[in-house]
Amino acid sequence: MIEPLKHLGTTQVQPEKLDAGFSDIAPPLSKRQAALESERCLYCYDAPCVNACPSDIDIPEFIRQIAQDNVDGAAKTIWSENILGGSCARVCPTEILCEQACVRNKAEECAPVLIGQLQRYATDNADKSAHPFQRAQASGKRVAIVGAGPAGLAAAHRLAMLGHDVVIHEAQPKSGGLNEYGIARYKMTNDFAQKEVEFLLGIGGIEIVHNSALGRDITLDQLKNDHDAVFLAIGLGSTRTLALGHEDAPGVMPAVDYIRELRSTNDLNTLPVPESAVIIGAGNTAIDMAVQIKRLGAEEVHLVYRRGEEAMSATDHEQALARDEGVQIRTWARPETIELDNSGKVAGMRFVRTTLDESGKLVDTDRSFSLNAQAIFKAIGQVMITEDLDPAIEISGGKLLVDEQLRTTLAGVYAGGDCTGTGQDLTVEAVQQGKKAAESIHQDLMAAGDK
Numbered sequence: 001m002i003e004p005l006k007h008l009g010t011t012q013v014q015p016e017k018l019d020a021g022f023s024d025i026a027p028p029l030s031k032r033q034a035a036l037e038s039e040r041c042l043y044c045y046d047a048p049c050v051n052a053c054p055s056d057i058d059i060p061e062f063i064r065q066i067a068q069d070n071v072d073g074a075a076k077t078i079w080s081e082n083i084l085g086g087s088c089a090r091v092c093p094t095e096i097l098c099e100q101a102c103v104r105n106k107a108e109e110c111a112p113v114l115i116g117q118l119q120r121y122a123t124d125n126a127d128k129s130a131h132p133f134q135r136a137q138a139s140g141k142r143v144a145i146v147g148a149g150p151a152g153l154a155a156a157h158r159l160a161m162l163g164h165d166v167v168i169h170e171a172q173p174k175s176g177g178l179n180e181y182g183i184a185r186y187k188m189t190n191d192f193a194q195k196e197v198e199f200l201l202g203i204g205g206i207e208i209v210h211n212s213a214l215g216r217d218i219t220l221d222q223l224k225n226d227h228d229a230v231f232l233a234i235g236l237g238s239t240r241t242l243a244l245g246h247e248d249a250p251g252v253m254p255a256v257d258y259i260r261e262l263r264s265t266n267d268l269n270t271l272p273v274p275e276s277a278v279i280i281g282a283g284n285t286a287i288d289m290a291v292q293i294k295r296l297g298a299e300e301v302h303l304v305y306r307r308g309e310e311a312m313s314a315t316d317h318e319q320a321l322a323r324d325e326g327v328q329i330r331t332w333a334r335p336e337t338i339e340l341d342n343s344g345k346v347a348g349m350r351f352v353r354t355t356l357d358e359s360g361k362l363v364d365t366d367r368s369f370s371l372n373a374q375a376i377f378k379a380i381g382q383v384m385i386t387e388d389l390d391p392a393i394e395i396s397g398g399k400l401l402v403d404e405q406l407r408t409t410l411a412g413v414y415a416g417g418d419c420t421g422t423g424q425d426l427t428v429e430a431v432q433q434g435k436k437a438a439e440s441i442h443q444d445l446m447a448a449g450d451k
């Protein structure tokens, strides 16, 4: 039950339309399409697409393998750098990463090579009956990981491959982190997140303890005492507040909480859906929320951002998706008041128009406007919950401070993914940091073992 919206009705959208709205947004390539698309690659030397891939996948190599009909080889090339290559193929904003950098991304060529789609083709169609990687000889070392999201899972796989034993403590009943509980439902369908976790665990040597939260069920001291190293991959657990009155009124809620229910339910018809909604924010979460609530049947959806379109962190592609869906994107407006009806439920929101002053600072104008809304979804960024951590771990800008080797300021404790300030908050970045942290832990453990 979504408590803040329980007074609202459920969707009136016809079942076929509902199914279509939440089925795969980018259907997979057929064998023939993949073969043709792979032929478009120029196999560039010092390929710009590789430089633009946060997880260092050898893109021309895997595309060449697809062209040679070696799908298993292509998938192994991808997985050797990015064991969550299947989910990254679905969720990566390729339009600002590899595909933006592709030399074929010119008007006269029509489109870049569809790298993301080819990556999906390889990872979906490869033979997974035997796990493609083997573990090194057992090192006798044990590593604890907190969080089974992309960063924690990628670290676990690499550590297991290097011969270490891994235990992951995950607060939720399922693994996957935001792959399971956050990504838009139409980007990852058919329980893909769980299937990928199963595949990854095929390496062996990884135990996941679900419903086990750092701070509630275990302490960092315990983990440190019982293991040779600890990797924190706890993501960002809490939504920023608007700091306005009535923020706890029925009708106001964090977008990620609604999306979690939307991803978890087997029956979309049970979700409460407002007739009109306001989404505050300008990133992935705001767009995903706006598009999904529209597809669930909200008639009027406004996404409101205090700066201009160019400052929005959602890509042009994502903004276009929202507009095509009929979402009204309103810029240069700051939330001022949450408006309630006579029974204390959300009825709308009042905004002040904003602008930049001569020094470039965002300031209010004397103009304002109101929007009717039965629900207000906050998508103004996530913050880390820090109270369960050791005070010796330094925090900077609200995130865990790490060095280049992903070491925190507490000896033996490493961190990666959204909970650190390194890189953008993207799945592929989290995977890369998990992999890098595993390699740092391995090096440090082996160096210590030699002494």
Ligand SMILES: Cc1cc2nc3c(=O)[nH]c(=O)nc-3n(C[C@H](O)[C@H](O)[C@H](O)COP(=O)(O)OP(=O)(O)OC[C@H]3O[C@@H](n4cnc5c(N)ncnc54)[C@H](O)[C@@H]3O)c2cc1C
Residues within 6 Å of the ligand: 091, 092, 093, 146, 147, 148, 149, 150, 151, 152, 169, 170, 171, 172, 175, 176, 177, 178, 179, 182, 183, 184, 187, 212, 213, 214, 215, 233, 234, 235, 236, 237, 256, 259, 284, 285, 288, 388, 416, 417, 418, 419, 424, 425, 426, 427, 428, 430
């Ligand atoms: C709504 C939304 C949509 C997004 N869409 C995209 C997208 O389309 N493309 C993209 O590239 N990126 C997207 N992102 C960002 C991407 O999901 C994250 O960057 C990525 O999941 C970060 O991985 P992580 O492992 O660091 O953290 P998470 O995925 O957040 O995983 C952290 C894990 O740690 C667990 N945990 C937290 N605290 C504790 C504790 N105390 N004890 C035990 N376990 C704990 C959590 O339950 C969770 O499983 C989106 C994010 C959001 C919020």
Ligand code: SF4
Residues within 6 Å of the ligand: 040, 041, 042, 043, 044, 047, 048, 049, 050, 059, 060, 063, 101, 102, 103, 104, 113, 115
């Ligand atoms: S930049 Fe484009 S053409 Fe060149 S290797 Fe990468 S995908 Fe192929």
